[in-house]
């Protein structure tokens with residue numbers, strides 16, 4: 230069977246996970262190249278992932294004619310540049326969220342992608358590939374809860390990782406664009422509607438250091454969608470009990486909840502602390518299977534020549550909403566999107 234040859238850029242927290250999946254787990258993919266800012270990571274990738282080509286210069290990697298597709302897992306501030314160079318060099322693209330750090334860049338990317346219709350582009354909104362979220366979508370589409378008109382989302386990172394989150398905030402785009410964007414994408418997907426108005430509130434309640442990057446550690450947003458449905462969102466970076474991702478979708482005939490308590494697994498520990506359910510610790514643990522599923526799906530799209538379902542427009546439209554939230558926070562007013 231044909232194998233799609235991949236070059237990956239960014240071998241950090243998530244990049245390494247994707248690289249491992251592509252190198253060792255995805256049947257029809259072969260990781261042949263990697264680009265990192267540091268030589269050590271390249272050497273590690275040669276040893277542990279068996280890559281043939283290592284680069285510290287991204288432009289050189291995308292010029293390699295053996296590579297079919299690029300996985301862009303670099304810091305978000307590079308996404309625009311990395312997408313543009315990949316397209317210009319004839320590569321299909323899987324790119325991590327967010328699409329880019331400004332709305333102008335997102336719109337330029339959308340235009341560029343349209344100029345290369347023979348190249349496939351997919352954005353990594355991995356929750357759509359999580360078994361529970363995909364199951365909920367199927368049940369909603371089957372009409373089990375009637376017409377959905379409200380969504381409530383919690384997206385909370387653990388306090389244990391806050392010291393990593395502070396320097397990351399410098400180039401992340403902020404809480405709304407970097408974190409809440411996952412929930413915003415889910416809301417668009419489940420409610421089948423686009424954002425109309427946004428109102429956001431938040432602040433640095435636990436760690437003041439986020440303020441130096443014009444960021445916050447906990448924030449909420451209330452979003453009205455074009456079809457009249459409502460979204461209530463809470464994102465935070467200081468969750469005491471672990472990584473807590475919870476979603477509720479409310480419809481005219483019922484509701485659905487995903488991840489009501491963020492259990493690590495089905496084990497309950499009965500001891501001097503009472504009945505203890507351990508909590509999921511990070512995004513890599515909670516969405517491990519989804520990260521595999523989304524790239525495996527992308528590879529299958531390339532093999533079967535089917536356009537991926539998560540499109541560049543999903544990145545643009547979600548970013549528009551996330552930006553309105555940030556603007557609302559900054560201006561302390563309701564923003565029309």
Ligand SMILES: NC(=O)c1ccc[n+]([C@@H]2O[C@H](COP(=O)([O-])OP(=O)(O)OC[C@H]3O[C@@H](n4cnc5c(N)ncnc54)[C@H](O)[C@@H]3O)[C@@H](O)[C@H]2O)c1
Pocket residue numbers: 238239240241242243244245264265266267285287302303304305307325326327353354355407512
């Ligand atoms: N879908 C998700 O759930 C999810 C989760 C985490 C991160 N992300 C996204 O993935 C991307 C990477 O995040 P991360 O957490 O792995 O970041 P990270 O900071 O851990 O890793 C980034 C890596 O890129 C390298 N790098 C920096 N500049 C580079 C360049 N010009 N060329 C090549 N490599 C370069 C750095 O050395 C680092 O190893 C971000 O866009 C982030 O938003 C998505």
